[in-house]
Amino acid sequence: MTRIRLNDVLLVVAPIFLALFFTTVILLAVGASPWDAYRNILAGAFESPEKIADVVAACVPLVLCGVGMCITFTAGQWNVGVEGQIILGALFATWVARNLLWPQAPVLTLMLLAGMLGGALWGVIAALLKIYGNVHEIFGGLGLNYVAQGLAIWLIFNPWRPADGATMSGTDPFPDPAWMPRLAHLRVSPLAVILALLAVVVVYFLLRGTRWGLELRAMGKNFRSAYLLGVPSTPRLLTAFAACGALAGLAGAIRCSARYGRMIPDIAGGQGYLSLLVALLAVSRPQWVPFIAFFFAAVGVGSPRLELNMHLDSSLGGVLRASMVLAVMMVAGLRMLLNQRRARAAGETPSQDVVESGDAAG
Amino acid sequence: MEFDFIVRTLASMVFSSTPVVLAAIGETISEKSGVINLSLDGSIALSAMTGFAVAFTTGSVTLGILAAMMVGALVALLVAFSCLTLRQEQVAVGFVLTMLCTELADFLGNPFVRRPGPSVPPMPIPYLCDIPFLGPILFRHNAMVYLSFLVVVAAWWWIARTQPGLKLQGVGERPESAFARGVDVNLLRYVYTIVGGALVGLAGAAYSLSIKLGWSHGHTTGIGWIALAIVIFGGWTPWRVAIGAYFFALLKALGSILQRNPAFEGVPTQIFSSAPFALMIFALLLLSSKGVDRVLALFPPQIARRLDRLIRGRAPGGLGRTFVQE
Numbered sequence: 001m002t003r004i005r006l007n008d009v010l011l012v013v014a015p016i017f018l019a020l021f022f023t024t025v026i027l028l029a030v031g032a033s034p035w036d037a038y039r040n041i042l043a044g045a046f047e048s049p050e051k052i053a054d055v056v057a058a059c060v061p062l063v064l065c066g067v068g069m070c071i072t073f074t075a076g077q078w079n080v081g082v083e084g085q086i087i088l089g090a091l092f093a094t095w096v097a098r099n100l101l102w103p104q105a106p107v108l109t110l111m112l113l114a115g116m117l118g119g120a121l122w123g124v125i126a127a128l129l130k131i132y133g134n135v136h137e138i139f140g141g142l143g144l145n146y147v148a149q150g151l152a153i154w155l156i157f158n159p160w161r162p163a164d165g166a167t168m169s170g171t172d173p174f175p176d177p178a179w180m181p182r183l184a185h186l187r188v189s190p191l192a193v194i195l196a197l198l199a200v201v202v203v204y205f206l207l208r209g210t211r212w213g214l215e216l217r218a219m220g221k222n223f224r225s226a227y228l229l230g231v232p233s234t235p236r237l238l239t240a241f242a243a244c245g246a247l248a249g250l251a252g253a254i255r256c257s258a259r260y261g262r263m264i265p266d267i268a269g270g271q272g273y274l275s276l277l278v279a280l281l282a283v284s285r286p287q288w289v290p291f292i293a294f295f296f297a298a299v300g301v302g303s304p305r306l307e308l309n310m311h312l313d314s315s316l317g318g319v320l321r322a323s324m325v326l327a328v329m330m331v332a333g334l335r336m337l338l339n340q341r342r343a344r345a346a347g348e349t350p351s352q353d354v355v356e357s358g359d360a361a362g
Numbered sequence: 363m364e365f366d367f368i369v370r371t372l373a374s375m376v377f378s379s380t381p382v383v384l385a386a387i388g389e390t391i392s393e394k395s396g397v398i399n400l401s402l403d404g405s406i407a408l409s410a411m412t413g414f415a416v417a418f419t420t421g422s423v424t425l426g427i428l429a430a431m432m433v434g435a436l437v438a439l440l441v442a443f444s445c446l447t448l449r450q451e452q453v454a455v456g457f458v459l460t461m462l463c464t465e466l467a468d469f470l471g472n473p474f475v476r477r478p479g480p481s482v483p484p485m486p487i488p489y490l491c492d493i494p495f496l497g498p499i500l501f502r503h504n505a506m507v508y509l510s511f512l513v514v515v516a517a518w519w520w521i522a523r524t525q526p527g528l529k530l531q532g533v534g535e536r537p538e539s540a541f542a543r544g545v546d547v548n549l550l551r552y553v554y555t556i557v558g559g560a561l562v563g564l565a566g567a568a569y570s571l572s573i574k575l576g577w578s579h580g581h582t583t584g585i586g587w588i589a590l591a592i593v594i595f596g597g598w599t600p601w602r603v604a605i606g607a608y609f610f611a612l613l614k615a616l617g618s619i620l621q622r623n624p625a626f627e628g629v630p631t632q633i634f635s636s637a638p639f640a641l642m643i644f645a646l647l648l649l650s651s652k653g654v655d656r657v658l659a660l661f662p663p664q665i666a667r668r669l670d671r672l673i674r675g676r677a678p679g680g681l682g683r684t685f686v687q688e
Binding site for chain 1: 400444447448449450453454455457458459461462464465466468469470472584587590591594636637638639640642643646647650
């Protein structure tokens with residue numbers, strides 16, 4: 001019994017050590033002090049209430065997209081198009097902010113709804129390409145990301161060109177009602193945090209407590225069997241992609257309303273790809289997403305310090321995050337291998353099955 | 363003048379498609395054995411950075427190329443180990459490695475950003491380069507370009523015409539049968555994944571030492587994904603994959619010609635940079651759509667079947683599946 005528990009602890013602790021070991025080696029290789037680097041990241045993320053607020057604010061898009069991707073992962077789909085879905089959400093929200101000069105409550109509500117609509121639309125396109133066009137969702141999603149990026153840049157450069165012409169810094173700031181209220185002088189918006197947490201709860205119950213969630217899980221486990229058992233796969237795929245897209249679009253709307261107060265070319269800022277890592281770590285369990293997102297956000301907010309204080313590239317934070325996900329996978333694989341060896345040594349018959357590893361990219 | 367223009371466009375198409383050709387052929391080899399190395403985009407970035415950094419510090423382009431190939435092979439080894447030995451999902455591992463390699467390339471490449479450095483010297487092939495039309499298009503480039511020609515031919519010959527190539531296909535198509543015939547499935551998969559990875563590394567070197575010299579943030583972004591899509595487009599057959607890569611480069615060249623056209627002056631350049639990816643979706647869509655079936659149905663059945671086989675390849679049967687040898 002104790003052995004199992006030790007195993008479980010190792011499963012969590014070992015990847016963290018492995019990833020830290022890897023980044024330490026990298027830091028030593030470039031002749032930097034690992035201790036200073038980690039200290040700078042931690043200080044950059046937690047040294048003041050302002051910084052902690054930044055971390056919480058940075059969590060919001062990661063949580064929204066992360067739980068969104070839990071939905072598509074549950075259905076066995078690689079929704080790589082989240083980056084583009086964030087952009088579309090931001091674009092739709094920006095349209096509302098620029099065109100509807102209403103009081104704050106209705107404008108914000110409409111912006112968030114429009115964002116969800118935009119993201120859902122982009123998600124559904126990826127699903128349609130997959131279902132009717134036979135284009136694997138990875139390529140469809142990636143392609144759509146670049147298309148969305150092009151669309152955003154075109155809008156900012158042409159119809160939404162700012163008065164001073166400085167297009168790279170984005171559109172003109174939104175009118176006041178379209179800014180999401182912040183907490184005192186901090187850069188975090190309580191409404192955004194509440195929405196993100198709400199999304200976790202809703203997705204958790206959708207996946208665990210509804211027939212829809214059960215059917216998605218069946219599709220994720222074995223698409224063919226689920227289909228043969230009568231799960232209507234086409235509408236389920238469409239709704240899964242739409243739901244994930246809506247959450248990503250919400251994240252996009254929040255980013256341009258609460259963070260920038262305008263539409264900028266780099267509105268998604270890699271959050272879509274980052275939340276893919278979050279979702280990979282969460283393994284379709286939405287309740288884990290906020291914790292993983294918090295860690296990811298802290299590393300993200302803390303690592304620009306490396307540039308300021310140590311003249312290192314802030315992408316070390318990215319290396320740390322990605323190597324941690326890789327380490328988690330490898331440790332899980334190693335444990336499985338060891339368990340099998342042990343079972344074989346104990347005289348049990350080894351399983352002869354062929355492990356199904358996702359549908360091939362093609 | 364018109365003729366000259368066409369020659370120049372085609373020559374730049376051949377030149378600029380080197381990395382995509384190399385990466386797509388490398389990926390074809392590894393997918394033929396049944397392993398998807400999805401880390402291409404990151405792997406190319408990391409090897410491009412390493413290739414340039416090594417060439418920059420040692421002054422030797424050859425060492426840079428070798429280092430880049432080592433990096434590509436190493437990433438592929440990691441893919442193979444995680445997927446074949448540790449039985450993790452190939453797509454997941456590939457994605458994480460894409461991100462890891464991209465970030466690592468940015469971090470380690472920081473001191474080399476926008477530094478002028480060595481590059482593969484031009485090397486027109488004597489006599490051949492004087493052939494009218496074909497000479498300037500094919501034989502007035504550098505060693506890297508000629509190497510990519512060789513790689514295409516060698517990969518085709520190895521896969522389609524040799525005994526080991528047959529084994530490679532067997533391992534990728536039906537690992538169970540290959541195993542029953544006494545082939546060490548996972549060993550071969552390891553080997554071909556690593557060989558494919560080395561070619562991906564070479565593609566990285568082709569980028570930073572031959573096509574788009576030097577290193578900067580986001581230097582190679584997107585090339586890996588394009589190469590992955592081209593493997594599907596080319597139906598896992600080296601010469602068709604190569605044609606796909608050249609075709610893609612041609613469209614890109616046409617795009618930049620259009621861009622310079624006064625009629626498109628108001629269109630921001632970023633539209634043109636996202637166009638290849640829209641094209642990628644469109645190509646994949648066209649290939650597998652039912653519209654193609656309808657067009658094919660117009661032909662007599664025998665010809666239709668041939669045409670279908672010509673334009674549409676089939677993925678290896680064991681692609682993406684981990685085979686458990688017992």
